[in-house]
Amino acid sequence: MRRLLRAGSLTVLLAALLGAGGGAPGAAETAGADDSWLKSDATVTVFYGSYRYDRSYGVPGGGPYGLRVGTRITPLLNLEIAFQRVPGGELTDRNSTLFSDRSIATATGPLEVRSESLQARLLIEPHAHGRRFSPYLVTGFGRLRFFSDPTLQQSQRGSVSQGTLIFGAGLRQYLTRYVALRFEYTGESAFEQIQINQQASVGISFELNHRAPPDSDRDGVIDFSDQCAGTPSGALVDAAGCPYDLDDDGVPEGLDLCPRTPGGWKVDADGCPTDEDGDKVVDALDACPGTIHGATVDARGCPSDEDDDGIPDGLDQCPGTQKGAQIDALGSDTPGCTHDLDGDGVPAGLDKCARTPAGAVVDASGCPIDSDGDGIYDGLDRCPDSVPGRLRDPDGCPKVRLDRDGAQILENVVFLKGTELYPGADAWIGLAAEALEYWSDLKVEIDVYTDAGPAAAQKSLAKKRAERIKAILVSRGIAADRIVAVGMGAVDFVAANELPDDRAKNNRVTVRRIEGDLGVHPPRAPAPAGDEPAAPGSGAQTP
Structure with a gap:
């Protein structure tokens, strides 16, 4: 039993050496892989060694x-049929199990005993693929037979033919x-008894029935000669099967899309210089790595900012921003664009009047x-070149708007009786004079209406009153040929004549332009010393 244990321990040790010496098998070496790499279908081995009987x-x-x-049945397994002979030696031990009776050893005298063995062996060779040095394990069954000279009778023979279990390892x-x-x-080891024979042998094997030499990485160099197994497909290799890398960037030629990369540059899987920030300047030359994607950069890879607003060109949606203006930050919908709270075109940060009314110049x-x-303000003033110091309507124009179509009532121009005006009415007629001064090319018609009465008399009275108003306008410097006075009389009532208020409405004076260019205005006189434009925020003047 101790001999069996010692032999088993030795086998385990050899198995461990096999695993350590071969290294981990590659994907193409594992069971079930494509067997096109196999060295041959058959091997023949002749051997010689040393045999020690139990x-x-x-x-x-x-x-x-x-x-x-032998023949290889899978990439992992080799099946062998072995025949061996151990030359004769003299048997002198009368206790030998080869005798059926101990007395035979004395009766027969010295015997020459030799043995022959026929074995079916299975070689487990996990690292055979492309290796010059290939360890393996051996297991199998056999039949061991002993022969003697002189030959013993059948009745004298002991255990001369035995089934055996084969185990071991090899290189x-x-x-x-x-x-x-x-x-x-x-x-x-014999099956019938605990008997272990040990054998060490050296042999020479010949590969037969050769297939095409294996080239697992398909680089054109067979595995037997390939010093760089596992070369990536498509790489250019030298005679030893090792890939060329002319620019020494770690990506072999044939796969390197940028085969002349300067030494030391960081490259991607294709062998091309990396550009991690995507600014078209390779990382090895980029003085500003980490540039925001989309920014315009210079030759050094640094973002340009022509308006110096802190938003790189290419991301700045409002290039050319004035220095000092407040802008929208990166990440906003309009990076680099200014805030203009009052919409006057002057950005916040530069606008000294941040609440200018919309439309003002x-x-x-x-x-x-x-x-x-x-x-x-200009832009809101419909009459921006009017004479300073006059009463203006909210549009900045004279109170009497001759620029409008149709007749306009001259407010507060009221007659007491005949052609006598109500006190203060001439000031309101003056507003019409100011309008005629501003629109200096216009001709107008003054129409005077009266309330109920004889038509002829009312028309005559209306004519006189119109002439009175014309005379006042002429006295204020308006050319007479620019004024047509018309007495309309008691026509075109705007209210019933039953009540005093209604009659007052029908007694009215209107003015309307009849011809002329609205764009013609008198030249502006210089503003008096000390006069300044209205401060921002001031409103329009009213009478």
Whole structure:
């Protein structure tokens, strides 16, 4: 039993050496992989060695020799049939199990005993693929037979034919693609009794029925000669099967899309220089790595900012922003664009009048302009060149709007009786004179209406009153040929004539333009010393 344990321990040790010596198998070496790499279908091995019988046989060891014929059935397994012979040795131990009776050893005298063994062996060779040095394990079954000289009678023979279990390990060292040395240590244990024979052998193997030499990585260099197994597909290799890398960037030629990358540059999987911030300047030359995607950069990879607002060009949606203006930050909908709270075109940060009314014309500082000093800002002033100091309506124009179509009532122009005006009415007629002064090319018609009465008399009275108003306008510097006075009389009532208020409404004076260019205005006189335009925020003047 101790001999069996010692032999088993030795086998385990050899198995461990096998695993350590071969290294982990690659994907193409595992069971079930494509077997197109196999060296051959068959091997023939002749061997010689040293054989030691179990002591129970009483036979000295010898030098076994024999022949093994094998075939590879999978990339992992090799099946062999082996025949070996151990030359004769003298049997002198009367206790040998080869005798049926101990007395035979004395009766027969010295015997020459030899043995022959026929074995079916399975070689487990996980690292055979493309290796010159290939360890393996051995297991199998056999039949061990002993022969004596002189030959014993049947009745004298003991256990001369035994079934055996084969176990052990070996090494295969290839000398060429087709010739290998084999070193092997095996144990041969009989089934019937606990008997272990030990054998060490060296042999030479010949590969037969050769297939095309294997080239697992398909680089054109067979595995037997390939010093760089596992080369990526498509790489250019040298005679030893190792890939070229002319620019020494770690990506082999044939796969390197940028084969002339300067030394030391960081490259991607295709062998091209990396550009992690995507600014078209490679990382090795980029003085500003981490540039925001989309920014315009210079030759050094640094973002440009022509308006110096802190938003790189390419991301700045409002390039050319004035320095000092407040802008929208990156991440907003309009990065680099200014805030203009009052919409006057002058951005916040530069606008000194940040609440200018919409539509007003402003100066460079964002403050509204009032060219005629009437308190109505240019852009809102419909009559921006009117005479300063006059009463204006909310549009900045004379109170009597001759620029409008149709007749307009001259408010508060009321007659007491005949052609006598109500006190103060001439001031309101003056508003019409100011309008005629401003629209200096217009001709107008003054129409006077009366309330109920004889038509002829009312028409005559209306004519006189119209002439009176014309005379007042002429006295204020309006050319007479620009005024047509018409007495309308008691026509076109706007109210019933039953009540005094209704009659007052029918007694009215209207003015309407009949011809002329609204765009013609008198030249503006210089503003008196000390006069300044209305301050921002002031409103329009009213009578």
